[in-house]
Amino acid sequence: MKFIGEFVQEIDKKKTSxxxxxxxxxxxxxxxxxxxxxxxSHWHPLPEPRNVFTEEYSVDSSSASxxxxxxxxxxxxxxxxxxxxxxxxxxLRFEMVKGIRDYNVITGFERILRDLIEIEIVLDNIEELPExxxxxxxxxxYGRFTxxxxxLHLRGWHHLPLVLLDxxxxxxxxxxxxxxxxxxxxxxxxxxxxxxAMLSERGYDVADPDHLDVELLYRWKHRETGYTTPLLLGxxxxxxxxxxxxxxxxxxxxxxxxxIDPSRREWANGVIEGIPSxxxxxxxxxxxxxxxxxxxxxxxxxxxxxxxxxxxxxPFEFMEPHTxxxxxxxxxxxxxxxxxxxxxxxxxxxxxxxxxxxxxTVYKSVLGQELGVPIEYDRSSRRFAR
Amino acid sequence: xxxxxxxxxxxxxxTTRFTFVSDIxxxxxxxxxLVIPNVDEREGIGKKPVVVLAQVNRIINYSDIxxxxxxxxxxxxxxxxxxxxxxxxxxxxxxxxxxxxxxxxMPRSAAVPGQEVFIAPSDLLERFFTKDxxxxxxxxxxxxxxxxxxxxxxxxFRRHVAVIAQTGAGKSYLVGLMLENLLPLGATVIVLxxxxxxxxxxxxxxxxxxxIADDLVVYRPPGLKGRRYSDQEVGGAEPYTIDFSKLNAGxxxxxxxxxxxxxxxREAVGDxxxxxxxxxxxxxxxxxxERIALNPATDARKAKAAMSATTYIRRLLNYKIWGSQxxxxxxxxxxxxxxxxxxxxxxxxxxxxxxxxxxxxVWGLAVTGSLEYPVFIVLEEAHNFAPGSGAGQxxxxxxxxxxxxxxxxxxxxxxxxxxxxxxxxxxxxxxxxCNSQIIMRLTNPEDMSAVRRSSEGLSxxxxxxxxxxxxxxxxxxxxxxxxxxMVRVTGRRSGEGGxxxxxxxxxxxxxxxxxxxxxxxxxxxxxxxxxxxx
Numbered sequence: 045m046k047f048i049g050e051f052v053q054e055i056d057k058k059k060t061s062x063x064x065x066x067x068x069x070x071x072x073x074x075x076x077x078x079x080x081x082x083x084x085s086h087w088h089p090l091p092e093p094r095n096v097f098t099e100e101y102s103v104d105s106s107s108a109s110x111x112x113x114x115x116x117x118x119x120x121x122x123x124x125x126x127x128x129x130x131x132x133x134x135x136l137r138f139e140m141v142k143g144i145r146d147y148n149v150i151t152g153f154e155r156i157l158r159d160l161i162e163i164e165i166v167l168d169n170i171e172e173l174p175e176x177x178x179x180x181x182x183x184x185x186y187g188r189f190t191x192x193x194x195x196l197h198l199r200g201w202h203h204l205p206l207v208l209l210d211x212x213x214x215x216x217x218x219x220x221x222x223x224x225x226x227x228x229x230x231x232x233x234x235x236x237x238x239x240x241a242m243l244s245e246r247g248y249d250v251a252d253p254d255h256l257d258v259e260l261l262y263r264w265k266h267r268e269t270g271y272t273t274p275l276l277l278g279x280x281x282x283x284x285x286x287x288x289x290x291x292x293x294x295x296x297x298x299x300x301x302x303x304i305d306p307s308r309r310e311w312a313n314g315v316i317e318g319i320p321s322x323x324x325x326x327x328x329x330x331x332x333x334x335x336x337x338x339x340x341x342x343x344x345x346x347x348x349x350x351x352x353x354x355x356x357x358x359p360f361e362f363m364e365p366h367t368x369x370x371x372x373x374x375x376x377x378x379x380x381x382x383x384x385x386x387x388x389x390x391x392x393x394x395x396x397x398x399x400x401x402x403x404x405t406v407y408k409s410v411l412g413q414e415l416g417v418p419i420e421y422d423r424s425s426r427r428f429a430r
Numbered sequence: 431x432x433x434x435x436x437x438x439x440x441x442x443x444x445t446t447r448f449t450f451v452s453d454i455x456x457x458x459x460x461x462x463x464l465v466i467p468n469v470d471e472r473e474g475i476g477k478k479p480v481v482v483l484a485q486v487n488r489i490i491n492y493s494d495i496x497x498x499x500x501x502x503x504x505x506x507x508x509x510x511x512x513x514x515x516x517x518x519x520x521x522x523x524x525x526x527x528x529x530x531x532x533x534x535x536m537p538r539s540a541a542v543p544g545q546e547v548f549i550a551p552s553d554l555l556e557r558f559f560t561k562d563x564x565x566x567x568x569x570x571x572x573x574x575x576x577x578x579x580x581x582x583x584x585x586x587f588r589r590h591v592a593v594i595a596q597t598g599a600g601k602s603y604l605v606g607l608m609l610e611n612l613l614p615l616g617a618t619v620i621v622l623x624x625x626x627x628x629x630x631x632x633x634x635x636x637x638x639x640x641x642i643a644d645d646l647v648v649y650r651p652p653g654l655k656g657r658r659y660s661d662q663e664v665g666g667a668e669p670y671t672i673d674f675s676k677l678n679a680g681x682x683x684x685x686x687x688x689x690x691x692x693x694x695x696r697e698a699v700g701d702x703x704x705x706x707x708x709x710x711x712x713x714x715x716x717x718x719x720e721r722i723a724l725n726p727a728t729d730a731r732k733a734k735a736a737m738s739a740t741t742y743i744r745r746l747l748n749y750k751i752w753g754s755q756x757x758x759x760x761x762x763x764x765x766x767x768x769x770x771x772x773x774x775x776x777x778x779x780x781x782x783x784x785x786x787x788x789x790x791x792v793w794g795l796a797v798t799g800s801l802e803y804p805v806f807i808v809l810e811e812a813h814n815f816a817p818g819s820g821a822g823q824x825x826x827x828x829x830x831x832x833x834x835x836x837x838x839x840x841x842x843x844x845x846x847x848x849x850x851x852x853x854x855x856x857x858x859x860x861x862x863x864c865n866s867q868i869i870m871r872l873t874n875p876e877d878m879s880a881v882r883r884s885s886e887g888l889s890x891x892x893x894x895x896x897x898x899x900x901x902x903x904x905x906x907x908x909x910x911x912x913x914x915x916m917v918r919v920t921g922r923r924s925g926e927g928g929x930x931x932x933x934x935x936x937x938x939x940x941x942x943x944x945x946x947x948x949x950x951x952x953x954x955x956x957x958x959x960x961x962x963x964x
Contacts, residue, residue: 100511126512128511128512130512130513378507378511379507380500380501380503380504380505380506380507380508381500381501381503381504381507382501382504383499383500383504384500384504384507384508387507387508387510387511387512388511388512390495390504390508391495391508391511391512391514394494394495395494395495395515397494
């Protein structure tokens, strides 16, 4: 095989530093020793697996985008909500947008639409869910709530991040009202928030620590089962702006959402003002089986009966481990194995998946027929669509 | 036409096969017949809608979720929470459509994805597979449809027919069924039966008389012990023997097992026979050989050969076949007559001689224009009488006449029904002349290859289906049906001689006999016998 000799030489040259990345080097810095001790004290045995909730639902989405030969981009976004007892609700959104030049805008637009459709599908169906149900959404909740607090650089769609935030606020309220447990489960996370919280406890105020949570868990807990002390996330990701959002939403909008349509300004101010008073998010990592990768779990505090808002928590605080016992029991019961980190999320992931063939044969043909125009991809898309 | 929908045509379609999607509840089974109505077939410059018949040859159930990469724990975690959707699709091969004259035509146009697929109605299937159900020879029903009867076209027997299957697949049952339906049409049939498979055809399964009982004669040599069925059980038998004095030197040597390479010994037999006259048997031949051997005037080499020949001829003394009651040839070729020549219990060489002689006699009639009606000859265990060059056994005396009839017999009104479980061992000159074949379950790769080589009508799909056939299921290819047909063979009324023995029952009997013998024998004797033996 070409380049294999060069590959081996390159690894050989940098072997020691690469091995250190894996923690194979036994030498630990002082900070690492502290983190190891902290992790021990914030590591808890898993409760016995048990189906705690009346019904269990899972939500996931998939998407595809293609650029047409006239420069227009189209987006197919679909979501599926599955439940025990063959509950199956689909939702699809299709958008055609012109004028996108930056590839990052395409991915950002697609990402928000996917986050949004997952929230909307639960909102659409929440009235049907029995009390004491659990809804598992693929991915974390805190991130999608706090990461996109500025406009999308796309004409006509600048307001889209606020649509997502608005939907999330409504979903949190609806879940409380319907007594439904909402849980975000990430099969992998690169967050550093537990590391930061542990260092903060020991007096290290490290805003941007070097170590990811998953790295610590891999080094010291990989062969064990258990979960980390639940951490309540408040202002952590939006610390600097919380007061502005609450005290001067219009000023925040002008700074970060200046290009939105004037007719939406009032609505936008309301959404921005609501962010600080949205529920804080409880998050923890869990390893359901020795050797398995850790999962990140996010739960709105209100779903656990904790009345703490984003602005009440500066920027995070550890909770009692038993706060999340029921969710941990359920997720442990749902664990299948290395690939099936959660049975229902695994199924919904497979069922909602949008294949290249489906997009480039079925959806493309239907689109052409419905619009009555030939649909042709740009050259670079065609390379992949074959 | 009230049709039951089976699904839709999807994906790539050509004129020979298509894929269709259905659901798990209404999915047709493998081998089920389907129709696609309104396939636009080209006719000149225009089109006409035709009803295309197809057969399901593959069914695939699959799940996107329950993949083979999952561990047991992972699977269980999913299955315990969620009923994963199973998707179903199938592949069907196109068999053709019926034109106005009732002929099967392969379409030149393909169906279109999205066209509806239906379960084929029974009346269409009957018209499709059977030329004329009223005058045909019924052999059962379609594999997937008990209500659709299949009958062989009697004219299909104008070519030789091979019935091929491994042991226990139901060959003899099928041949018996064909014979009991062929006979009432006026057929003359001679069955050369090495295992007494057809001797019970006068009896019904419950012991009564069959409708063909009066037209069936069983010939068997008298005096043979240990037959599977007594003369009384088979409803009486005509004795037949061989007149030893009518055998020429070559025939005597073949029957006695003297190899054609031992020319001097065979010559000595010829010399001895030359000394005999009138009616004689093996004892007289031995005496003549001894006279030659002991005659001081005989040269030493010939004397030794004559003495060696006596060893072989002496074996013939034990054969219970010598006498003067030849099978009457005139009876064998009577119209509407089924003659079963029971060869069971006879030495192989003798059986071969009888087969050869019978066929020679019938051939002699045929080539001299003395055969009034067509004769069907059933050759059971044909690989033993007409072995191929790779069969690993010497070619017996019967091979030549069988190959000759296979090549030329149909011109003279002699039609073979070759029955074998080892197509790989049979002469290719014989098998390749069998233009129609009825093939039942076959798993031996060498035998399958032989069938493949000899059968023009056996498609790749049908060939692959052979190991998957159940007992009593057959594929008919050639001129007996309009198109290759998969049949479940049923409806035989006459008793079977070749059915499997009830081994469990037989072993129970053996155990009982053993215990009885043990009770009657003192224990110390047992010990004594044991010690003596070992």
